[in-house]
Every structure is written in C-alpha cells, then in structure tokens.
Amino acid sequence: MNTFKSVIFLFFAAAVAVNAFQQSTSLYSTRALTTSSTSSTSLHMTVLTYKGKKKNFKEGSPLKSAVAGLGVKPRYSCKKGDCGSCTLSVGGQRVKPCVGKVPAEPRLKSLIEKGLEIK
Structure with missing residues (x-):
C-alpha cells in the first residue's frame, strides 16, 4: 500500500509539473508573437x-x-x-x-x- 501511495504522488507531481510547463511555454509564445507582431507593423x-x-x-x-x-x-x-x-x-x-x-x-x-x- 505504501508503494501505491508513492506512485500516485509521483504521478500527481509529474502532472502538476507538465501543466506548469505548458502554461509557462504558452505564455512565452504568446508574448513572443505579440512583441514580434507589434514591432513589424509599426512604421515610423x-x-x-x-x-x-x-x-x-x-x-x-x-x-x-x-x-x-x-x-x-x-x-x-x-x-x-x-x-x-x-x-x-x-x-x-x-x-x-x-x-x-x-x-x-x-x-x-x-x-x-x-x-x-x-x-
């Protein structure tokens, strides 16, 4: 039973880490798209x-x-x-x-x- 709890804990920790990584990369890519689109469209x-x-x-x-x-x-x-x-x-x-x-x-x-x- 002890092994089962540790496996579930590891699975839960991995799921949280993957979710955090996906959110951080999606925010980063959105920022990159935003900055690149504004710099290319603004003509001085x-x-x-x-x-x-x-x-x-x-x-x-x-x-x-x-x-x-x-x-x-x-x-x-x-x-x-x-x-x-x-x-x-x-x-x-x-x-x-x-x-x-x-x-x-x-x-x-x-x-x-x-x-x-x-x-």
Missing part, C-alpha cells in the same frame, strides 16, 4: 520637404534615396562620407546623404505637419 515615418514638395520616408532608410525621391541631386565625390561634398542641411542639421539615414520624426507638432526641410 518622417516627412521631408524640398521646395514645397512633401514625401514620407521610413525612419532609418538611406538618405541618398530619400533626397533623390524629392528631386535633390547632391554632388558625390567619394560616396564614403570622407570628402563632405554631398553635405545637405536636413532640419537645420548638416548631414552627408551618401552615408546618412533619414532622421527620426521631430516631436514638435508644427514640424510634424510641415516636415523637415532640406536645403
């Missing part, structure tokens, strides 16, 4: 303007393709960022489009509506 866009022309560009994308989409044709010499001949002013900051990225959207409401001006 920045409005760039040039001579009244406005376009949305993805934050962190190459700046040289963004300015080309607006019609800006900077001069390139080295295409590595060493010479500085391609330097443009984007939102008041000097940026080299050959190696630069599209900046993050500004936090001021007026700049969000107007967009970052390229000179």
Whole structure:
C-alpha cells in the first residue's frame, strides 16, 4: 500500500509539473508573437520637404534615396562620407546623404505637419 501511495504522488507531481510547463511555454509564445507582431507593423515615418514638395520616408532608410525621391541631386565625390561634398542641411542639421539615414520624426507638432526641410 505504501508503494501505491508513492506512485500516485509521483504521478500527481509529474502532472502538476507538465501543466506548469505548458502554461509557462504558452505564455512565452504568446508574448513572443505579440512583441514580434507589434514591432513589424509599426512604421515610423518622417516627412521631408524640398521646395514645397512633401514625401514620407521610413525612419532609418538611406538618405541618398530619400533626397533623390524629392528631386535633390547632391554632388558625390567619394560616396564614403570622407570628402563632405554631398553635405545637405536636413532640419537645420548638416548631414552627408551618401552615408546618412533619414532622421527620426521631430516631436514638435508644427514640424510634424510641415516636415523637415532640406536645403
């Protein structure tokens, strides 16, 4: 009879452990799906303007393709960022489009509506 009780206890302990493991893994997989789906669907866009022309560009994308989409044709010499001949002013900051990225959207409401001006 003593052996029967120990077998039932072991069976019960194993069932509890399996149940706890299933719950923890299901919660983990739900969290992983939630975080991966939110990060892939959220696109941070920045409005760039040039001579009244406005376009949305993805934050962190190459700046040289963004300015080309607006019609800006900077001069390139080295295409590595060493010479500085391609330097443009984007939102008041000097940026080299050959190696630069599209900046993050500004936090001021007026700049969000107007967009970052390229000179």
